[in-house]
Amino acid sequence: MPITYYKLPNGLRVILSPDSTAPTVVTAVYYRIGFRVEPQDRTGFAHLFEHMMFQGSRNLGKMEFIRLVQENGGVLNGSTRFDFTNYFELLPSNKLETALWAEADRMKGLAITGENLENQQGVVINEVKSAIHNEPYGGFPWLWMPQYANSNWYNSHNFYGELKDIEAATLADVQAFFKTYYAPNNAALAIVGDFDPGEAQAMIAKYFSGIAPAELPPTPDIGEPRQEEEKIATRPDPLANRPALAFAYHMPPRNSPEYFAMGLLDQMLVQGDDSLLYQELVKKRGYTGDIGGAINELGNMFDYDGPMLYTVSLFHDASVPPAQIMAAVDTVVESLQSQPVAQNLLDRSITKMRSRLYDTMTEFGGFGRADLMACYALFDDDPSRIDSLETEFRKVTPQLIQSTAREYLRKTNRTVLLIDPGAPAAIEEVLQ
C-alpha cells in the first residue's frame, strides 16, 4: 500500500496511507511521551494526562470532543504506552476533516478546570481499582514484571500509578506536561483509510501548520544494564486462588538481526497450539491449560522504543511447584540453544509471523497500520519500515536463532515472577 511521508515546518510528522476497502478513515495522533519518562514524583501521570485530553480545548468543551466523534458515527480512544500516548478516531470517511479539526484544536491547548481534573482523578482511581486492586491477578504480569525485571526507574516504576500520586496531581502539573510534550515537533499524525491524499494534505496544512513547536527536553537515559543473574520474585495476591507464574527475558536492541530472531523465537515457543512450550507444558505435562506470551505486553513487538521484555505467563495448580515448571521450560529452551533449529520449524514460524503481520496491519479498521507507521515515523523517521518487516524476518537463519537463544534466552537474562494465592476458600453470600 502506498505511503506518503513528510513533515510540516513546525515539525509535525505526517503519514498518509490510503486504502479504499471500506468507506471509513482512521485519524491517529501520536505524541512521543509515554509513561516511561513521566515525572518521578507523579507515577501514573502520563496516563492521567491522557484523560485530560478529553476534558476540553479551545473549541470543544468537556464531553464535546467525544460527542463530536460519536454523533458523526465514529469511535475513538486514547492509550498511554511505554514510549507514546496516542489518540485516534475511526469515522465514516467523509468525516476526515472533522477529525483533523478536532485533533488540531486540542494540540493547540487545553481549556480545563480544577473540577475536570478532580473528576478524572476519580475516574482514573476507579480504573486502577477495577484493573488492579479489586481483581485477582490484577496487573499480572504486565504491570508487575517490569518492576522486578528492570533496574532503571524509567522502566521499573508503577506505570499505572500509586493512588497517592494520582491524587496529588495539580492543574500546574497538567499545564507543564502539556507545554513540554504536546507539541507538533513531538508528534506524528497518521491517516489510514478511504481518503484523497492531496485533499488530506491541504486540510492538514490548514489546521496544523499554525501550531507552534516547543523546545523539547533532553531524553533521559532509559537504558538497562545487561542482566547477569536470574531473578526470582514472589508476589502475594490475597484475591487469587490458584498460583500463577511468569518469566521474562530482556529483548535485543530494536531492529537488530537478533530482535527479528526473537520475534520468530516467540512464534516457535509460545504462539499457537503447535508451539514448543504449548506442546510441552499444556499437552505433554498438563501443568496448565494455556500459555500467553508477548514481546511488549502493552502493544506488539514494533510499537515501542527502548528496553523491552519478552514475557511468558501461565496459571497452574499448587500441586505443581514452579521449579518443576521452569525445569520443563529449560528443556525446551535448551533444545533451541544446543543446535540450529530445524528448517521446517523456522519456516512455520515465518508463516505464522506473516499471517500475524496482516492481522496487525488491519487491526481495528486500519488503526494497526496507523499505529506502526506513526511509531516508525516518531522513533526511526521512516514509516516505510512497515513494508520491510517480512523481509527482515525472512533473513533469519537457523544459526541466528541458535545464537540469539543462547544470549537472550539465557537463564541469567531471566526474571521469574510467582503469584502466591491467598484467597479465602469460600465466598460468603448473603441473600436479601
Place this chain on the structure above:
Amino acid sequence: MNALPTFAGPKETPPQGPPPKPFHLPATTDFVLPNGMQATIVPYGTVPKTAVRAFVAAGAIHESAGQIWLSKLNAALMKEGTRTRSSEQIAREAAEMGGQIEIQSGSHYTSVGGVVLSDFAPKFVALLADVVAAASLPSSELPRLQADLLRDLSIDRSQPGSLARERFLKTLFPDHPYGRVYPSESNLQGYTIEDVQSFYANNFHAVRTHLYVAGKLEGDLRGAIEAAFSDWPRGTAAPELPAYPAQARSLQLIDRKGAPQSNLLIGVPVAPPSSPDFVKLEVMNALLGGSFVSRITTNIREQKGYTYSPISQIGTRMHLAYWLQSADVTTAVTGPSLKEIFYEIDRLRQHPPSAGELTGIQNYLAGLFILRNTISPDAIIAQLHFVDAQGLDRSYLSGYVQKVMEVKPADMQAMADTYLIPSKMTIVVVGDQAQIADQITPYQ
C-alpha cells in the same frame, strides 16, 4: 479554579465534511448441502486472510442440569485429534496455513474455525471438516482437560464480575440452562468419556451446522466445502428450549470483604430481536447507558467520577433479550451510584429526549453499523450468525440503518416506559457488605 489557558472570542464550528459515501453490505453466496448443512461465503477486503467458522447447534442448552460445562469439556476434547490426525498434526497443519483451530462453546452453539492465509482457505475447510465431523475424543486426555477446567472454574469464581454475572443469570433464568453458569467441582470431575461422546454424537450433526467463510476469497471454496462436508450424516435438528426470564424486583448482595469497589448489575427482560421494538431498544440503550456520551456514563463517570467503565447493553439469547447496566463503583458511593442510575432510567421514562440528542445517537449507530460490517472478516461473520441464529431475515441487516434513523423521540420514552420497569428489575451487587448494606437497603 480558573481554566487554563484562557481563550477569548467565540468558538469555531466543526467542519462537517462532504456527504457520506454509500455503503452496501457485500453480497453473500448461500447454499445448502444435501445433508442439510448450510454455508455462506462473503467476499471482503484485499488483505490475504480468510476466516472460516462452523457454528454447530451444540451448546450449554443441550446439557442436562447435572452436566454444566460438558459442552466446554467437549470443545476442549475436540482439539485432541480425529480418526486420522493427532492433535499435534492438527495444530501443525493449521499453523502451516497461518492459523489454528479455535473451538468455543456458548449457550447455543459450539463454533469451530480459524483465520488463515487466503491461499490455504480451501485446505483449511478440509481440516475443519475433519475436526468437526470426525473427532476422536480420546479418553487419555480427559483427566488433564478436566483439571484445566477445574482451574478455570476456580479462577473465574474468584473474579467479582463473574460472580455478579452468575447471580444475575441465575436470577433471570431460574429453571433454564441460561441460568446455570458454573458447575460444581464434583460434577465437573465426575464427567466420563461416555458423557462427552454422547454429547458429541447427539449434537454434532450436519443439519445443525452453518459454515461461514469471509475475507479475501481464493480457490474453489464452494467445491472445498461440498467435498469436505457432504459425507457427514444429516442427523436431527436441534431441540428448542424456550426460556421465560423472571420479571420480579430483587436485590441481591454477594459479600466480598474489604472490596474497594462494588460491582453493580441492573437488568430486566426486553423485547426479542424479532420484535419491531428491538431496534428502538438498541437506540434507547445507546442513549441511556450504552455509549460514551450516554446519560448514565455522563452522570456517574464524567460528572461524578464514581466509576471508570459503566456500560449498558442489550444482551440476547435465543428469541429473547434483556437490558443490562453494569458498573464497578467505589465502595463508598455504591448507594449514590444506584440512585443516579435509577434517576436516569426514570428521567427517560418520563420525558422524551430532545431531537438533537436522539439524532446524535442515531448517527452513532449508523456509523457503528458500517464499522461492524467492515472491521474484520470475523465481525462480518458475527453479524450474519446473529441474524441467522435468531431466525431473522437477512434484510434485517440491509434495512437496519433505515430503522435506526426512523426512531422518534417519543419512541425512546415509550421503550423506557414499557420495558425499563424498576419493579421488574434484578439488581446484583458484589461488594463489602459491612460498608454497603445500609447504602443499598433502599433499593430492595
